[in-house]
Structures are given as C-alpha cells and as structure tokens.
Amino acid sequence: MDIFTAIESRRSCREFAAEPVDAAKIERILEAAAWAPSPLNTQPWKFIVITAQEKKDEIFAEAERCKAWAIEQSGWKWLHSYGLDFLKQAPVVVAVVGDPQKTGVDMFQTEGNVGYKLACAAAIQNMLLAAQALDLGSVWFTFFDRGELRKILDIPTDKTPISLVCIGTPAQAPAAVPRKPVEKLTTYID
Amino acid sequence: MDIFTAIESRRSCREFAAEPVDAAKIERILEAAAWAPSPLNTQPWKFIVITAQEKKDEIFAEAERCKAWAIEQSGWKWLHSYGLDFLKQAPVVVAVVGDPQKTGVDMFQTEGNVGYKLACAAAIQNMLLAAQALDLGSVWFTFFDRGELRKILDIPTDKTPISLVCIGTPAQAPAAVPRKPVEKLTTYID
Numbered sequence: 534m535d536i537f538t539a540i541e542s543r544r545s546c547r548e549f550a551a552e553p554v555d556a557a558k559i560e561r562i563l564e565a566a567a568w569a570p571s572p573l574n575t576q577p578w579k580f581i582v583i584t585a586q587e588k589k590d591e592i593f594a595e596a597e598r599c600k601a602w603a604i605e606q607s608g609w610k611w612l613h614s615y616g617l618d619f620l621k622q623a624p625v626v627v628a629v630v631g632d633p634q635k636t637g638v639d640m641f642q643t644e645g646n647v648g649y650k651l652a653c654a655a656a657i658q659n660m661l662l663a664a665q666a667l668d669l670g671s672v673w674f675t676f677f678d679r680g681e682l683r684k685i686l687d688i689p690t691d692k693t694p695i696s697l698v699c700i701g702t703p704a705q706a707p708a709a710v711p712r713k714p715v716e717k718l719t720t721y722i723d
Numbered sequence: 724m725d726i727f728t729a730i731e732s733r734r735s736c737r738e739f740a741a742e743p744v745d746a747a748k749i750e751r752i753l754e755a756a757a758w759a760p761s762p763l764n765t766q767p768w769k770f771i772v773i774t775a776q777e778k779k780d781e782i783f784a785e786a787e788r789c790k791a792w793a794i795e796q797s798g799w800k801w802l803h804s805y806g807l808d809f810l811k812q813a814p815v816v817v818a819v820v821g822d823p824q825k826t827g828v829d830m831f832q833t834e835g836n837v838g839y840k841l842a843c844a845a846a847i848q849n850m851l852l853a854a855q856a857l858d859l860g861s862v863w864f865t866f867f868d869r870g871e872l873r874k875i876l877d878i879p880t881d882k883t884p885i886s887l888v889c890i891g892t893p894a895q896a897p898a899a900v901p902r903k904p905v906e907k908l909t910t911y912i913d
Contacts, residue, residue, distance in 0.1 A: 534725065534726050535724065535725065535726070536724050536725070536726045536728075536729040536852055536853065536855075536856045537751075537755065537853065537856065538726075539726040540755050540758045540849050540852070540853070541755075541758050543758070543760070545760055560905065561727075563905045563908070563909060564905050565727065565730050565731075566905075567902050567903065567905050567908065568730045568731050568733070568902060569848060570733070570735055570848075570851065570863055572865065574900050574901075576902065576903055576908075578908065579908050579909070579910070580905075580908055580909045580910070581909075581910045581911075581912060582909060582910070582911045582912070582913075583912045583913075584911070584912070584913040585912050585913055588912050603828045603831055606831040607828065607831055609828075612828070637865070637866065638793045638797065638799075638802070638866050639865060639866060641793055641796040641797055642868075644869060647840065647865070648865050648866075650837065650840060650841065650844070651840065651841075651843075651844040651847075651863075651865060651885070651886065652844075653841075654840070654841040654842075654844030654845050654848070655844050655845070655847065655848035655851075655863075657841070657845065658759060658760075658844070658845035658848040658849065659730050659848065661760065661845075662726055662730070662852075663726065663727065663730070665726075666726045666727065673760055673841075673845075675762065675827070675829060675837070675838050675841060676827065676828050676829060676838075678832075679834060686912070695841070696841065710764050711764075712757050712758065712766065713757065713766055715750065715753045715754050715756075715757050715770075718753070718757065718766075718768065718769050718770055719753060719769070719770045719771075719772060720769070720770070720771045720772070721771075721772045721774070722771060722772070722773045722774070722775050722778050722876070723772075723773075723774040723775055
C-alpha cells in the first residue's frame with residue numbers, strides 16, 4: 534500500500550470481528566515498529582502481545598475503573614457513552630513498553646526522559662500504518678493507570694507502559710474523522 | 724512508495740545539499756502529519772516552517788550551548804564529536820509545537836498530559852515517512868531547552884515545543900543503523 538494512502542486512510546477502529554489475526558501479520562507489524570527512529574538508536578521499546586482472553590478482560594475491567602474515575606474528575610458526562618469493549622473484543626492487544634533509561638541526552642534535563650516516549654509513539658504510528666496496509670483495523674489507547682497495568686502485565690517498575698494497541702479485522706469500516714486544514718496550523722519564518 | 728519500504732528505508736539524515744525544498748513538498752509532508760491520530764481527535768499540533776537562515780543559526784547556537792551543557796552533566800566525551808551543523812544546513816527546519824490542553828482524559832492523571840506529546844510524535848513519524856517517499860532526507864531532533872526555543876521561535880508559554888524536524892535533499896545516502904531482532908523484544912501472553 535502506498536505510504537500516503539496508508540497515512541490518510543488509517544482510522545481508529547473500535548469494533549472488531551472475532552476472527553484471529555495471523556501471527557505473521559503481527560510479526561510484520563512489530564518489525565515495522567522496530568524501524569522507528571529513537572534517541573541515539575536506543576530502541577527503547579518492548580512489546581507484549583496479548584491474545585489470552587482473561588488478560589484482555591482484566592485490562593478492560595481496569596479501563597472501566599479508570600473511566601469511572603475520569604468521569605468523576607472531569608465532569609465530562611459524554612464519557613459515559615465512550616465504550617471500551619474493544620479492549621476485550623480485539624483479537625490482539627499489544628502493550629508497548631518503554632525504557633526511561635533509553636532516552637538519549639534529555640535524561641539530564643529537568644523536563645527529561647521524554648525522548649523514549651516520543652520514540653515509542655513513532656513505533657506505534659508505524660504499527661498502525663502497517664496494520665492498515667495489512668487490511669487490519671487498529672486503535673491506539675493510552676488511558677490507564679500505569680501502576681495497575683504494570684501489575685496486570687507483569688511489567689517491572691523501572692519500565693513504563695506507554696500505550697495499548699488493539700488490532701484485528703474491522704467489524705465495519707470505521708468512520709472518517711475530519712482534520713483541520715494544514716494552512717491554519719502552520720506559520721512560516723522565511 | 725510502499726509503506727513498508729518507506730518505514731524500512733527511512734534513515735536519519737544529517738548532511739543536506741544546499742538546494743531548497745519545493746514548498747509543495749513541505750505542504751504534502753505537513754498534510755501527512757495532520758493525519759496522525761490524537762486523543763479525542765484534538766489534533767494538538769502546530770507547525771513552524773523555518774527557512775530563514777538567521778533563525779536556523781540561532782537554533783544551531785542554542786543547540787551548541789545545550790550540547791556543551793550536556794557534556795558537562797553527562798561526562799559523555801563522545802558527545803564532542805556529535806555534529807549539529809545539520810540544524811543550520813538543512814534547507815527547512817520544522818518546529819512541531821504541542822498544546823498540553825489537547826491531551827484527552829490523561830490531563831486529570833498525576834502523570835498526565837502525555838497524550839498530546841505521543842500524538843505529536845505520531846505526526847512527526849508521518850512527516851519522516853512522507854519525506855522519505857518524496858526523496859527527501861530528514862532528522863528528528865529533540866535536544867533543546869524548551870524555554871530558549873520558545874524565545875527564538877516566539878512560542879507562547881502555554882504551548883510546548885516538542886521537536887525539530889530538519890528536511891532537505893540528502894548530501895549523501897545516510898548509513899543504515901542496525902535494529903534488534905523483534906523476537907528479542909517481544910513477549911506473548913496467549
């Protein structure tokens with residue numbers, strides 16, 4: 534698939550068919566992730582590929598808990614209608630875990646240890662694009678309590694769970710979401 | 724260009740030819756950026772496209788100052804040999820600026836306001852891939868003092884400079900950098 538087609542046709546998919554995903558496709562997606570750039574080529578990412586239903590159910594339950602908490606904190610009533618079923622319905626959930634020590638020179642800055650997160654995000658974007666090219670749907674999920682996710686997935690405390698990526702065959706074509714025109718986002722210094 | 728080819732052939736380019744980049748290509752690259760996913764589709768990015776030499780020179784001088792500081796802090800002597808000339812030689816430097824208010828639900832978490840940074844990083848990865856497909860080289864640069872960069876680029880204090888992306892025709896083909904095998908990075912819960 535053409536790179537621009539992949540970038541512009543990718544959508545967040547929140548309804549998945551039950552059919553499993555070929556292991557070879559997941560490997561292809563993770564290889565794409567691993568080609569992302571990172572500070573000093575530290576490659577600060579690891580991947581946990583979750584297909585066990587009971588583990589997905591635990592993640593779902595924790596996300597529901599977070600959602601209830603967020604509704605209370607934010608007062609955003611519309612959040613009630615934000616369904617999280619995709620976390621247990623997606624055939625595959627990949628946790629992307631970052632290593633804060635592999636962050637390059639920004640580890641010495643007071644605002645530091647950001648580089649490894651940005652690198653993990655670049656790896657995730659590669660995953661979403663690769664999934665799109667392999668006729669799979671995906672959604673990038675970031676709202677969870679890191680401590681709880683560490684417990685569920687047995688992630689050591691010196692590593693940071695960055696995001697969950699749900700992958701599977703779309704149950705239906707996800708709707709397009711509008712974008713702001715680029716000229717309104719851009720300033721030129723020339 | 725095929726998406727997997729773009730992902731796997733992209734390299735960090737640190738030597739640029741002097742020739743300017745077509746404005747249409749820069750627009751195409753920024754459009755690709757704007758198709759990245761973001762929390763609640765907040766699209767938390769803005770772009771400052773810098774072609775003015777004196778502005779690039781200011782960025783370069785600030786980066787040199789940061790480098791000297793980092794060498795002192797880290798004791799990493801090899802940093803002396805890490806050249807920063809690409810910051811003033813690249814025909815175009817794009818500053819990607821994020822809006823911490825456009826971060827989704829994580830703004831209520833104590834570790835919060837991460838989502839908008841991850842989204843900006845996804846936008847940047849799209850930029851690098853788009854540049855690759857347009858036969859341009861690019862490098863993602865994150866090491867700067869945010870306060871100083873705000874001053875140089877007139878970025879308000881409530882916005883966060885995330886990264887600089889240098890873009891231009893490569894002066895020579897950048898070297899390939901090895902990757903760890905994916906099977907060593909992956910755990911399965913099945």
